[in-house]
Amino acid sequence: MKNEKEKLSFEDAIEKLEGIIAKLEEGDLSLDQSLEEFQKGIELYRHCSNVLVDVDGKIKVILDNGADTPEEVDFEEDL
Amino acid sequence: MKLKALKVCEVNQYIKRILVSDPILYNINVEGEISNFKHHYNGHMYFTLKDESSKIRCVMFNGDNRNIDFSPKEGMKVIITGYISVYERDGSYQLYAKKIKQKGVGDLYAAFEKLKKRLEAEGMFDNVFKKKLPYLPKKIGVVTSSTGAAIKDIITVIQRRFSSVNIVIYPVHVQGEKAPMEIVEALRYFNTRDDIDLIITGRGGGSIEELWAFNDEEVARTIFKLKIPIISAVGHETDFTIADFVADLRAPTPSAAGELATPILHELKSRLEDNLIRLEFVMKNSLKDKENSLKMLRNNLKTYSPENKLKASKERLDVLYKDIRRVMKSVQDNSNNKLENLIGRLDALSPLSTLNRGYSIPLDQESKVIKSVKRVKKDDIVDILLKDGKITGKIISINESHE
Numbered sequence: 001m002k003n004e005k006e007k008l009s010f011e012d013a014i015e016k017l018e019g020i021i022a023k024l025e026e027g028d029l030s031l032d033q034s035l036e037e038f039q040k041g042i043e044l045y046r047h048c049s050n051v052l053v054d055v056d057g058k059i060k061v062i063l064d065n066g067a068d069t070p071e072e073v074d075f076e077e078d079l
Numbered sequence: 080m081k082l083k084a085l086k087v088c089e090v091n092q093y094i095k096r097i098l099v100s101d102p103i104l105y106n107i108n109v110e111g112e113i114s115n116f117k118h119h120y121n122g123h124m125y126f127t128l129k130d131e132s133s134k135i136r137c138v139m140f141n142g143d144n145r146n147i148d149f150s151p152k153e154g155m156k157v158i159i160t161g162y163i164s165v166y167e168r169d170g171s172y173q174l175y176a177k178k179i180k181q182k183g184v185g186d187l188y189a190a191f192e193k194l195k196k197r198l199e200a201e202g203m204f205d206n207v208f209k210k211k212l213p214y215l216p217k218k219i220g221v222v223t224s225s226t227g228a229a230i231k232d233i234i235t236v237i238q239r240r241f242s243s244v245n246i247v248i249y250p251v252h253v254q255g256e257k258a259p260m261e262i263v264e265a266l267r268y269f270n271t272r273d274d275i276d277l278i279i280t281g282r283g284g285g286s287i288e289e290l291w292a293f294n295d296e297e298v299a300r301t302i303f304k305l306k307i308p309i310i311s312a313v314g315h316e317t318d319f320t321i322a323d324f325v326a327d328l329r330a331p332t333p334s335a336a337g338e339l340a341t342p343i344l345h346e347l348k349s350r351l352e353d354n355l356i357r358l359e360f361v362m363k364n365s366l367k368d369k370e371n372s373l374k375m376l377r378n379n380l381k382t383y384s385p386e387n388k389l390k391a392s393k394e395r396l397d398v399l400y401k402d403i404r405r406v407m408k409s410v411q412d413n414s415n416n417k418l419e420n421l422i423g424r425l426d427a428l429s430p431l432s433t434l435n436r437g438y439s440i441p442l443d444q445e446s447k448v449i450k451s452v453k454r455v456k457k458d459d460i461v462d463i464l465l466k467d468g469k470i471t472g473k474i475i476s477i478n479e480s481h482e
Contacts, residue, residue: 010347011214017354024361031369038362045355052347053243055217059234061225061248062268070268075225075248 236337281312312336
């Protein structure tokens with residue numbers, strides 16, 4: 001279940017979140033159900049939020065030095 | 080005979096007449112490389128056409144150069160159709176260009192069309208093979224020159240929109256003989272990595288020869304086989320290459336590729352935060368609704384509660400109790416009156432009142448009233464009750480009366 005959630009893309013997660021909100025807005029759910037949906041919604045929010053900050057915006061450049069595995073170094077504009 | 084000296088202009092005029100009447104020079108094709116190109120503000124083009132060992136000055140007038148479908152540039156190999164004539168002022172002959180076309184371009188276009196048709200027939204451009212781009216790529220592989228404007232444009236746009244995405248650049252030559260093989264290698268390399276979720280390949284604008292690496296069949300086939308989605312961004316909006324057709328998405332320019340590759344981070348963030356606010360709002364409302372209905376139920380419950388019933392019953396009981404008290408009291412009062420009456424009557428009948436009236440009552444030793452002479456014998460001890468006490472005596476005689 002956790003693994004599944006980690007793989008969930010931002011797009012899918014935010015769509016699910018919006019679905020949950022719509023369901024809650026309809027107001028047909030029991031208290032237990034709405035609490036459960038709310039909990040799910042919060043988890044999806046956290047997931048999305050994590051996805052957005054997960055990557056760190058690094059720029060690397062591949063150095064093909066003839067080795068089997070090319071090296072990756074920081075990119076500098078004047079390279 | 081002494082020849083008459085000619086004026087300079089006459090000489091030039093004469094040479095000009097000879098040259099323009101020459102059947103060959105009148106209409107020739109000349110091939111060479113452009114240098115010293117100047118597009119004068121009056122609209123005329125001035126340049127030199129050269130090969131390895133020689134050069135010739137050229138001019139192309141405004142009226143003739145208006146319909147050229149490319150911009151002539153330094154170093155460009157061209158074929159010029161025109162005529163040779165003399166510029167009398169300078170006494171120099173030049174090539175007056177009527178038409179200009181890029182050398183080999185016709186061949187390249189033909190090759191391009193041929194390859195395009197073949198690959199299209201194979202289905203390599205079909206939409207069914209187009210992969211969906213990730214909505215939110217984490218790491219983008221870029222295959223382009225590390226020195227060109229393209230890479231700078233791509234990085235600038237991506238960082239402006241979605242600064243936290245990672246970019247890996249595989250520098251390659253994007254023109255020249257080595258370019259196709261290097262591009263193929265770079266694409267294959269990224270395809271072996273599982274952390275790259277999107278590839279961008281391309282370069283800035285240029286002539287068809289300069290863009291040619293992206294019309295290479297091997298490059299096209301490599302792009303087609305990629306498991307990672309790829310955006311092709313070659314040249315300007317008007318430039319189309321085979322890579323554009325076979326890629327999952329064609330970006331008109333490298334900057335556009337950056338835009339197509341990434342969403343705008345702050346828009347995502349605000350969409351997400353909006354959703355959180357809505358979620359909390361809706362939950363709060365739902366809880367409040369539930370609370371309200373609970374309150375209503377509680378009120379209903381109160382109205383119909385046993386406590387209330389008990390209270391009502393108690394009140395009724397109180398009423399009944401009071402009633403019964405009242406009734407009881409009147410019954411009791413009645414009885415009391417009766418009793419007093421009775422007591423009065425009883426009093427009248429009491430032996431004590433008899434005693435008061437002067438009678439006495441004989442009692443035997445067991446304190447029983449002796450009502451008859453037959454109850455006593457001579458010498459029996461008897462008590463006699465009087466009004467104010469008791470006297471004890473002995474029976475001396477018994478006289479029974481006879482009626």
